[in-house]
Amino acid sequence: MDHQHRHSSSPRELQMARSMCWHCQSEVSGEYFCDRCVKVQPVSKELDYFTCMGFPRRLTIDPRQLESKFYELSRAFHPDFFQNKSAEEQTISLGNSAMLNTAYRTLRDPIQRAEYLLDLEAGAVKDIRTSPPADLFEEILELQDTLDEYRAADRASDTAATLCAKLQMERTTLERRQQDMENALQQLFTQWDILQDRGEATDQTRAERDRILKHMRDILSNRTYVKNIVNDLVATIS
Amino acid sequence: MARIVGIDLGTTNSLVAYMDKGTPRVIAGRNERNMVPSVVAMTDNGLIVGDPAKEHLTRNPARTVYSVKRFMGKSLADVQSELAYFPYTFTEQGGVIRFKLGEKTYSPPQISAMILKELKLRAETHLGESITKAVITVPAYFNDSQRQATKDAGMIAGLEVLRIINEPTAASLAYGLQEKTQGTIAVYDLGGGTFDISILKLKNGIFEVLATNGDTHLGGDDIDRLIADLFIDEIRERHGLDLHTYPDYMQAVRLEAERTKIRLSDVLKTTATLDLPDGKGRFTRELTRDQLESLTMGLIERTLAPCRKALKDAELTPEHIDEVVLVGGSTRMPLVRQRVQELFGKTPHCELNPDEVVALGAAVQADILSGGTTDMLLLDVTPLSLGIETMGGVMSSVIRRNTTIPAGAKEMFTTYVDGQTGVDIHILQGERELAKDNRSLARFRLKVPPLPAGVPRIEVTFLIDANGILNVLAKDMRTGQSQSIEVKPSYGLSDSEVEQMIEDSFKFAADDVSARKLIEARLDAGALITTTEKSLLEGGHLIASDNIAATRTALAALSAAKDGTDPRVIRARMADLEQAAKPLTVALLNDSLMKGLQGKKVSEVT
Known part of the structure; x- marks a missing residue:
């Protein structure tokens, strides 16, 4: 959390992808509104969500800071406050609000935030396979079979009771595994942030960066498989 | 503004x-x-x-x-x-x-x-x-x-x-x-x-x-319906009458069900009554709050x-x-x-x-x-997920439910056949897997330049505005040209129909105004008749007999005018009645003033 505070104090990182006010054609220096004619300025579609919300590309974000930024920008952009303005300004307000809402939704959730960052940073890790590793795949298949057996079995029978006990055990194991993944992800998030904070551009840091991203992508995709099978399991036995 | x-x-x-x-x-x-x-x-x-x-x-x-x-x-x-x-x-x-x-x-x-x-x-x-x-x-x-x-x-x-x-x-x-x-x-x-x-x-x-x-x-309508159905069943059993064949009585029973429900929010027991058609007398039914609650429990759950x-x-x-x-x-x-x-x-x-x-x-x-x-x-948020129908009749979600609005999402479309000139898009709303289980919102056809399959790239933006209403925009990514889309709503009036209705509403506005004037005049006349009759009862003895006669004549004239269709005539007869009843009004006012002063000390009066 500590390094986070340092970075969010630099809102000037928010760059608009145009330099001229759409209305008065003056050089724009204001953040969201033209300094000269005070018209709202469109947030560029090419802008990434981190930049849009004035946060650096880090994976640890203080939810309260993010929320207060979201509220601040909502007050700046929301169509409610543009009802008396020109049609152009209303269109910009609508577009900016929609983009802001997507940005907030994406960054608010740590997993979505990480997945989004992976998309942005793709480059070297783009061609990573997204199918589960063989051992996890085997495990899931086996569990699917047990689930099918249990569904087919007479609920009052001994077979069902045995299967249910087995499934309960599997559930505990899988949930522990989920927790391990969350912890591993959290560690990777921290590693990523530290690496970014150092801001070095050596071959070594580039390799380290790719390693972190690749590992993150692996865990995120495995996490999805485990999450789905756990949901399936919980729905079946409860 | x-x-x-x-x-x-x-x-x-x-x-x-x-x-x-x-x-x-x-x-x-x-x-x-x-x-x-x-x-x-x-x-x-x-x-x-x-x-x-x-x-x-x-x-x-x-x-x-x-x-x-x-x-x-x-x-x-x-x-x-x-x-x-x-x-x-x-x-x-x-x-x-x-x-x-x-x-x-x-x-x-x-x-x-x-x-x-x-x-x-x-x-x-x-x-x-x-x-x-x-x-x-x-x-x-x-x-x-x-x-x-x-x-x-x-x-x-x-x-x-x-x-x-x-x-x-x-x-x-x-x-x-x-x-x-x-x-x-x-x-x-x-x-x-x-x-x-x-x-x-x-x-x-x-x-x-x-x-x-x-x-x-x-909602409340459904609760009323349960109570009304109970009454209707009992009327059939007790009186051998099927109210379904009497639309006016169906409304009466619905309104009585509503009143009964409202009373039971304050009291624990009440009696519903309903006059029956064809001289079958009157239906009365005592209903307790407990009975109402067991009847409506399921709905509230x-x-x-x-x-x-x-x-x-x-x-x-x-x-x-x-x-x-x-x-x-x-x-x-x-x-x-x-x-x-x-x-x-x-x-x-x-x-x-x-x-x-x-x-x-x-x-x-x-x-x-x-x-x-x-x-x-x-x-605010959008209550339902928005999606499009994909191959095999499955709904693919574009904007999830409970997404803060305004909300936008982009989808890229292309062609499957060489020279294909259009892509049909079916927009849906709902939470189900299959397209057919969700609400169809609209269909439209994207215009595509004739090119080899997979080459065209049309970006469609789905934008839910602050009203929760969908707007659709399409852009050809190759040329950067936007295209206007004719969205045909699945369950809604077309723009031209709405325009026609607006026009009709202006055309009929004149008729509406005169109808309204008549209704209002009748309502006001009714109120004046009621109060004047009440005043006659209370204060008839206070005024001269020719004043009473004049008031009665004016009352009769207003009653006749009220049955007519000219609001101006009704208003004129109302003015006549007010004039004729003036002695009565004044007498009643004086009388109540005198009564109010009696037995009071001077200090209380001033």
Whole structure:
């Protein structure tokens, strides 16, 4: 959390992808509104969500800071406050609000935030396979079979009771595994942030960066498989 | 900027409110009532709305429309199961229900527009200025077609609908304004025909909706129907009568069921009575609150599942909810309050009149839009997921439910066949896997330049605006050219139809005005006759006999004029009567003054 505070104090990182006010054609220096004619300025579609919300590309974000930024920008952009303005300004307000809402939704959730960052940073890790590793795949298949057996079995029978006990055990194991993944992800998030904070551009840091991203992508995709099978399991036995 | 009013267009009652120096106020009608019953009657003397129309429910059921909100944005197939409960003839045209009333047919937005016009006139009379802009509320769980139909109704009524807002969120604005509440609140809104639950976070003037859920076909109407069905069954058993063959009595039994329900919110036991047709005497039935509750338990339970879903979507448990607010007339039922209290584990708020709080909130939102209030901001969500039909009839979600609006999403489309010149897109709303299980919103065809398969790239932007209404834009990524899209709504009026209805509404406006003048004159005449007769009884002995005779003559003349069709004649006879009864009025006034002074000390009088 500590390094986070340092970075969010630099809102000037928010760059608009145009330099001229759409209305008065003056050089724009204001953040969201033209300094000269005070018209709202469109947030560029090419802008990434981190930049849009004035946060650096880090994976640890203080939810309260993010929320207060979201509220601040909502007050700046929301169509409610543009009802008396020109049609152009209303269109910009609508577009900016929609983009802001997507940005907030994406960054608010740590997993979505990480997945989004992976998309942005793709480059070297783009061609990573997204199918589960063989051992996890085997495990899931086996569990699917047990689930099918249990569904087919007479609920009052001994077979069902045995299967249910087995499934309960599997559930505990899988949930522990989920927790391990969350912890591993959290560690990777921290590693990523530290690496970014150092801001070095050596071959070594580039390799380290790719390693972190690749590992993150692996865990995120495995996490999805485990999450789905756990949901399936919980729905079946409860 | 011209004044914007806030309108609650309800299933049973509608209201109009405005912001009066920082305080939202509901505008009362000439009858001093705040609510306009959402009833429209086509009489031989023209169209009437509200309280006078309500009288026509039993007199002329086939031409009196109530609960029109249940039909907004619906096709006949959607409401098939309840058509039998309504006494008028339904047809369908272009996926939109039409009511056949006499010779003419009307769509639900047209009927709603008549109610809106009544509210517009009420506001204009009270404020002494022309009203052309409004904020109209809808149930949070209304889909795109239902919202669009509401917007159409506003246009037909000559109102620019600046914003459609959700009823529970409107209510939260009214509460927030009053109490400056902070924290997480749940708004439970059970109205005449719809149920909504919204979970909101209130912080520093921002009202952020976290999740919403509901049922747009669950409300007081359904409770009344259960009671009425019980009465109808017992009438069949006891009196050998099937009320279904008497549309007027069906309305009478429905209204008596409603009154019985309302009484049972205050007392533990009441007796319903109904005069039966064909000289079969009178039906009386004692009903206890316990009986009502066991009868309606199932319906009320149906509101709890959406509450749990909303909590789950907001990733909260009941313990996280700081306050619960009750909205809608049906929350007056003790059983509803009890079940809500049990679910959330806290006593719900109901300080503001549950019938009026939505209209008050709409007035607050209107004030925000006109720039009056700047410290409050509502961030609402879309209640249902928006998606498109993909290969194999599966719905692919584009914007998930409970996404903050305005919300946008982009999808890229291409072709599968060389030289293909169009791509058909089917937009859906709902939570089910298969396209056919969801609500079809609209279809449109993307125009594509003839190129080898897979080469064209058309980007389609789906944008849900702050009203919760979908806008679609398409852009050819190769040329950068935008294309306009003709979206054909699956269940809605086309633009040209709405235009025609607006035109019709102007054409008939003149007829409407004269019909209204007649109705109002008759109502006023009736009131004057009643009070004068009462005065004669009380003070006849105080005045000379020729004064009594003159008053009686003028009374008879007004009664005759009241049955005629000329409002000017009625008004003239009213003036005559007031003149003739003057000695009586003066005598009564003096008499009551004298009585009031008797036996009092001088110090009390001065």
